[in-house]
Each structure stands twice: as C-alpha cells, then as structure tokens.
Amino acid sequence: MPGSPKNNQLSPVYGFLRNPSMIDFPGRISGVVFVAGCNFKCGFCHNAALMGQSRPGLPWSKLEEYCDRLTKQWADGMVISGGEPTLLGDGLKRLIDFIKNFGLAVKLDTNGSRPEVIRSVLSRLDYVAMDIKCSLPRYPMIAGFKQPDRIAESIELLKESGVEYEFRTTIVESVHNLAEIAVIGDLVRPCRRYVLQTFIPRSDLPGEEMRNQARTSPEYLHEAKAILENNGCAREILIR
Numbered sequence: 410m411p412g413s414p415k416n417n418q419l420s421p422v423y424g425f426l427r428n429p430s431m432i433d434f435p436g437r438i439s440g441v442v443f444v445a446g447c448n449f450k451c452g453f454c455h456n457a458a459l460m461g462q463s464r465p466g467l468p469w470s471k472l473e474e475y476c477d478r479l480t481k482q483w484a485d486g487m488v489i490s491g492g493e494p495t496l497l498g499d500g501l502k503r504l505i506d507f508i509k510n511f512g513l514a515v516k517l518d519t520n521g522s523r524p525e526v527i528r529s530v531l532s533r534l535d536y537v538a539m540d541i542k543c544s545l546p547r548y549p550m551i552a553g554f555k556q557p558d559r560i561a562e563s564i565e566l567l568k569e570s571g572v573e574y575e576f577r578t579t580i581v582e583s584v585h586n587l588a589e590i591a592v593i594g595d596l597v598r599p600c601r602r603y604v605l606q607t608f609i610p611r612s613d614l615p616g617e618e619m620r621n622q623a624r625t626s627p628e629y630l631h632e633a634k635a636i637l638e639n640n641g642c643a644r645e646i647l648i649r
C-alpha cells in the first residue's frame with residue numbers, strides 16, 4: 410500500500426473486535442479497533458485496565474489483514490475506540506488514513522477532552538460519538554478531569570462541523586438524577602442526536618461504589634428521554 414507504515418512497525422492499536430458489528434457505527438457494518446490509555450478516571454468504566462496505560466500495539470501488518478478481511482465481510486466502516494484515541498495526537502491522523510485506504514468510513518469514539526486533536530482530524534472523519542459524562546462542574550468528581558471548558562469546546566466544535574455526530578451518556582441512576590439530566594440537555598441543546606446508554610454493573614469496575622449499583626431501568630431511561638424531549642435537547646433522542 411503506497412505510503413503505508415512498514416509492516417514490522419507497531420501500530421497504536423492493541424486489539425480489535427473479531428467479527429463485524431451492526432451496532433457500533435450507525436447505518437454501517439463495522440469493525441472496531443481499540444487503542445490503550447485514557448486521561449479520565451470514570452468509576453463506571455468498562456475498560457478500566459486501560460486507564461493511564463500504554464500497551465504495545467499490533468504490527469501494522471495485522472491491522473492490514475483485519476481491514477482487508479472486514480471489506481470481504483461486507484463491512485463499510487471502522488470505529489476507533491479506546492481508551493481515548495485523541496491521546497494519540499498526530500498518530501490518530503496516521504491511523505485514520507491507514508484505515509481509509511481500505512475504503513472504510515471512520516467513526517471516532519472520544520471523551521471530548523482534546524478539542525484541538527478532534528479539530529485536526531475532523532475533515533477525515535465520517536462520524537464522531539462523544540461522551541458527555543455529566544454536567545460540566547461535576548467532571549472533576551465523576552471523571553477525574555479538571556478542564557471541563559475543553560468538553561464545552563468539543564461540543565461546540567462538533568455542532569458547528571458538517572460531520573455526523575452524536576453525544577451520549579451512560580446513565581447511572583445514582584449519579585444522574587433527573588435534574589442532572591436536564592442540565593446535560595441544556596449543555597448540548599440544540600444537537601442532532603443524543604443517546605442515553607444503559608449502565609451495566611460489573612464486579613471489576615474501577616469505582617467500588619459502582620459495582621453494586623443497579624442496571625439502569627428502562628423506566629428511568631424513558632423518564633430521562635421525556636425530560637430531554639421537553640427541553641428540545643436534540644432532533645433525535647435514542648435509548649441504547
């Protein structure tokens with residue numbers, strides 16, 4: 410492949426989803442690749458082993474094989490997930506371009522903490538899913554991130570871009586009461602798509618207090634959705 414990295418060099422991707430997914434990239438059949446390391450410390454993180462860590466990546470040749478196989482399995486997209494992919498800085502551009510060489514559309518999953526990196530790759534992306542962890546003043550407590558103004562900057566950046574995007578929040582009932590959900594709605598309003606995600610407890614969550622929390626009930630998610638619909642938060646509000 411012209412301009413591609415040498416096969417024996419390591420990519421920033423440490424793992425990938427084996428089979429094509431119908432649910433990770435709206436409207437597309439996609440692969441998912443994972444990069445290591447995150448600058449947040451969410452107690453409800455399902456990838457806690459990656460927090461603040463770097464892991465050796467797979468050789469580019471493995472990634473090439475994966476992309477090639479996906480295209481033969483009718484996939485037309487790839488999700489770059491983490492960890493937090495924007496921590497790659499310029500390396501993210503290289504990864505996106507590598508994937509796009511296979512004719513795959515690219516979706517970026519991000520926590521929104523590095524708007525300058527999002528801005529630098531936005532024109533290369535086909536979809537961005539940005540997490541909204543909580544209302545801005547609670548970011549230091551909920552996500553261990555002390556610069557919530559950068560979250561606000563990423564929100565505005567995506568809203569003003571021509572790129573398809575969604576904002577999404579994993580709803581933990583004890584963390585996101587209905588007043589908090591209304592404040593988040595105010596923060597992103599008006600946006601194209603907002604997704605309420607179900608929290609699923611697990612015994613290996615990094616926040617001990619999170620391990621025994623209840624799974625988000627469908628009733629609560631519908632109540633939250635109704636609040637967001639009333640405050641005109643998004644053109645489309647989904648529950649996942």
Ligand code: SF4
Nearest residue numbers: 447449451454492520
């Ligand atoms: S931003 Fe995502 S990957 Fe990072 S700690 Fe939070 S939930 Fe985990």
